[in-house]
Amino acid sequence: MRISTSLFFQNGLQTINTQQGDLMHLYQQLGSGRRMVTPADDPLAAAQAINITQAQAINQSHADNRAVLSSNLSAEDGALGSATLLLQDLKTRLVEAGNGTMSDADRASLAEVLASTRDTMMGIANRTDGNGQYLFSGHSSSRPAFDENTGAYLGDNGLRKVQADATRQIAGNDIGSVVFAKAPxxxxxxxxxxxxxxxxxxxxxxxxxxxxxxxxxxxxxxxxxxxxxxxxxxxxxxxxxxxxxxxxxxxxxxxxxxxxxxxxxxxxxxxxxxxxxxxxxxxxxxxxxxTDMNMFQTLDHLIAALGTPVSGNASAQANLDNALSSAMQKINLNYDQVLSVRASVGTRLNEIDALDGAGKQRDLGFSNRLSQLEDVDYYTVVSQLQLRSAALEAAAMAFKQIQSSSLFIMSSQ
Missing domain, CATH: 2.60.40 (Immunoglobulin-like)
Known part of the structure; x- marks a missing residue:
């Protein structure tokens, strides 16, 4: 190796640049709060951090899905709660309709009340989730669940399942034909x-x-x-x-x-x-x-029976009594089914709350592990910063000495 004046200058400058580079890296760590400014600082930790970040993103996606599920099921629970109260009132009206002292005019008035009840129940069955999606239409959520005139079910049998966790899908809806047209x-x-x-x-x-x-x-x-x-x-x-x-x-x-x-x-x-x-x-x-348990068609048949005069006609009275009896049996079963579905909705909401708790715990674990991999240790960096600063000053002083020296001066001494 040939020693020359230029080599002295190159070595001195390289030493200063190295110390300045190390010092700059420490400043970047302090400024960003991250231990790994680039993956080269710790390749293994960088790879682990990527995996954890991806897992955390998936966990957050599941949390977002659960928020949507909770919103949809809460809207459905509200609809079923309204249906429950309406059915309780309807059952009272049916008992009232069986009162033998009612005249044809009284029954006709009651038929109008039941028609209003039927329209209200239709509004509940065709309720949306606030985003224009019908709650009880299955996958056909862009159209009403039931035909307002005939009471026929217009949706399909699809359950809109949402990935609530890595291994769990939860239905965010219930099918109208199951809720309003089926026995438990x-x-x-x-x-x-x-x-x-x-x-x-x-x-x-x-x-x-x-x-x-x-x-x-x-x-x-x-x-x-x-x-x-x-x-x-x-x-x-x-x-x-x-x-x-x-x-x-x-x-x-x-x-x-x-x-x-x-x-x-x-x-x-x-x-x-x-x-x-x-x-x-x-x-x-x-x-x-x-049995055909369609609630709306049951009410349609009953309303028609109540609107038919029966006074003085034993056969017509018997037909009315039989129509009332059948309607009461079906409405009682419809009521039980609505309660059963509502209980199912409540169970799913409870499960979502439990999954939310577990998801938040996982997120804390991911954040803690990422902090261990990425966050800077300020005490260590500050100590290194002081050490590098002293080293840079020493390198600068050494280079100053080199600047005032050359091989010619050294050889003449």
Missing amino acids: DGSQAYVSAAAAGNTGSGHIAAPVVQDTQHAWVREARGFTISFQENSSGEIEYVVQRAGESPLPAVPYDAAAGKISLGNGDGVAVQVSFSGQPAAGDAFTVTPASD
Whole structure:
């Protein structure tokens, strides 16, 4: 290696530049508050920081999704709360409609009240979430859930599921046909109804399941009760179970006040029955799961029945009583279903709160780990800054000495 005057100057300048570079890096760390100004400062920590930042971003995305879910479900809970109160009032009105002292005019007035109730319930079923999306239309959230005139369901069966956590999707809606047109899951209830062409005064009440373990109940099939005259001119009835041959005819005993549906293994279902049916009259007892439970169509049929004059006509009175009985049975099941769905909404909101708590805890963990990887230790940096400053001063003093020296001067001494 050849030693020259220029080499002295180069080494002195390089030493000063190195110290200034180190000093500048320390200033950048202090100014930014970050230990890693560039990935080269700590490649492993930089890679870990990228992974943690990505995980934190995903965690935040899930938090945003939960906020949307919470908003949608809260709006639905509000709608179902309104529906619950309305159904409670409706049940009271139905009991009032069965008052035997009401005149045709009174029932017509009540029909107008029920029509208003029906419109209010339709408004609840077609409520939006505030962003123009219908709550109960499934994936078809751009159109109303129900037709205002016919009460038919217009949406689809899609649940709008949202990724609430890494391994959990939560439905942010419920389907209108499930909320307003379906019996509760697992219900063993039956619904009775009279045929439209009945001419007698027979009235069938709500069926009562006598044995939940009876094969007929577990198989959930419907029954038809048909009345006929025997050879002696007496009224008898025939029970036929769906998909099976009719059972032997049984003489009708008005004083008994009930009809039992069952086989040799016992009574499955029993219905209270009154009045005098005519030959050709028929009644059905159908599992709620197989019954049309559309709340709006039930109200439409009831409103029409209440608007029909019945004074002095035993057959018309019986048709009205049967229509009221069927409507009350269906509305009671609709009420139970709305409560069931609302409970489900509350459960999902509670789960979202729990996931929010876990998500915030994870976010704190991510932030803490990023702080350990990226944040500067001010005590260490300040100490290094003082050390580098002293080193820079020493390098500057050494270079000053070099500036006043050369090989020619040194060789002449």
